[in-house]
Amino acid sequence: MGKRSVPERLAALAVLESRVSERHLSYPRIKSDLDMRLAGYAGEKKADYYLEEARMKEKPVVLKDVMVPAGGKQVQVDTLVLHPAFVLVAEVKNMTGELYFDEGTGQFYRFRNGVREGMRNPEDQLNRSVAATERFLASIELPVRVHGAIVLASYHGLVIQGPVSRPIFQVDRLPGHIEKLEKENRAILKRSDLHYVVDTLNLLSREKREQFFKWYKITSNDIGPGVRCPGCFRIGMERGYGKWICMDCKATSTDAHLATLQEYRLMYGKEITSKKMRDFIQIPDLYLANRLLRERFTTVNKNKRNKRYQIKSDLSLLEPFINHLLYSK
Numbered sequence: 001m002g003k004r005s006v007p008e009r010l011a012a013l014a015v016l017e018s019r020v021s022e023r024h025l026s027y028p029r030i031k032s033d034l035d036m037r038l039a040g041y042a043g044e045k046k047a048d049y050y051l052e053e054a055r056m057k058e059k060p061v062v063l064k065d066v067m068v069p070a071g072g073k074q075v076q077v078d079t080l081v082l083h084p085a086f087v088l089v090a091e092v093k094n095m096t097g098e099l100y101f102d103e104g105t106g107q108f109y110r111f112r113n114g115v116r117e118g119m120r121n122p123e124d125q126l127n128r129s130v131a132a133t134e135r136f137l138a139s140i141e142l143p144v145r146v147h148g149a150i151v152l153a154s155y156h157g158l159v160i161q162g163p164v165s166r167p168i169f170q171v172d173r174l175p176g177h178i179e180k181l182e183k184e185n186r187a188i189l190k191r192s193d194l195h196y197v198v199d200t201l202n203l204l205s206r207e208k209r210e211q212f213f214k215w216y217k218i219t220s221n222d223i224g225p226g227v228r229c230p231g232c233f234r235i236g237m238e239r240g241y242g243k244w245i246c247m248d249c250k251a252t253s254t255d256a257h258l259a260t261l262q263e264y265r266l267m268y269g270k271e272i273t274s275k276k277m278r279d280f281i282q283i284p285d286l287y288l289a290n291r292l293l294r295e296r297f298t299t300v301n302k303n304k305r306n307k308r309y310q311i312k313s314d315l316s317l318l319e320p321f322i323n324h325l326l327y328s329k
């Protein structure tokens with residue numbers, strides 16, 4: 001089913017949080033958005049683990065963090081399970097405390113340490129995602145019913161009063177749930193339909209890459225440059241004797257700039273020039289910069305004076321950094 005790679009939005013927030021000054025007006029918002037995404041990611045990883053356990057006749061296709069178009073806007077769907085017999089939107093929640101869905105008022109709240117807290121209703125969120133997914137599928141000539149479920153990733157989330165319209169359960173019951181959906185539904189989609197959905201969604205999300213700069217009102221001047229250390233994850237490795245050296249933890253690396261260029265890609269897009277590379281990884285040496293670029297990247301234009309290179313997306317290079325944030329909490 002494929003491992004969940006680091007979601008792009010989470011990675012971008014991690015880059016911003018560590019490169020934008022804490023004095024920047026948007027820093028508190030970046031920090032809290034990052035914390036929220038990290039918690040969500042931890043829950044989704046757990047869901048992946050259980051999805052792998054499901055014993056099914058037909059293998060489902062699992063899509064993660066997809067942006068589903070919805071009337072000019074987009075709805076983010078955490079986990080979309082596509083199977084010949086069913087389509088399921090799973091809203092994975094990492095909530096703790098005693099949870100109440102109030103049917104009469106549509107409100108959702110939780111009690112934690114004796115304190116009542118109102119929160120966004122996950123059932124409403126799920127209903128929106130399901131409706132958007134159904135409309136999207138219908139728009140590409142696949143009019144099928146979409147199932148939805150709220151999945152609790154934390155065992156410290158206790159449902160006292162459940163939602164009316166949707167199932168809710170702990171993450172370890174996810175395999176049982178999709179096995180049941182397979183048994184209870186007749187095949188309605190062909191394998192080729194599933195691939196068509198995947199391709200269409202991928203294309204759409206690439207077209208509508210989010211603009212973090214606009215979102216957080218930052219400019220490129222707010223993004224601190226420097227190579228990130230693979231040992232302590234601080235920025236600002238120095239170049240010497242053909243390798244990168246961290247002055248903080250003394251770690252050395254020959255290719256730490258590759259992960260840092262993935263960070264560049266998240267911020268500025270896939271193309272880079274020698275000048276931009278030198279500025280971002282902080283090496284004044286033109287020949288070294290050009291060599292490092294030529295070693296790994298292909299040019300996108302033939303123009304000698306302003307050669308542009310293409311950085312291929314590989315978010316797995318940022319996984320150690322993201323895992324460090326995840327487990328240092």
Ligand SMILES: [Zn+2]
Nearest residue numbers: 229232246249
């Ligand atoms: Zn270090």
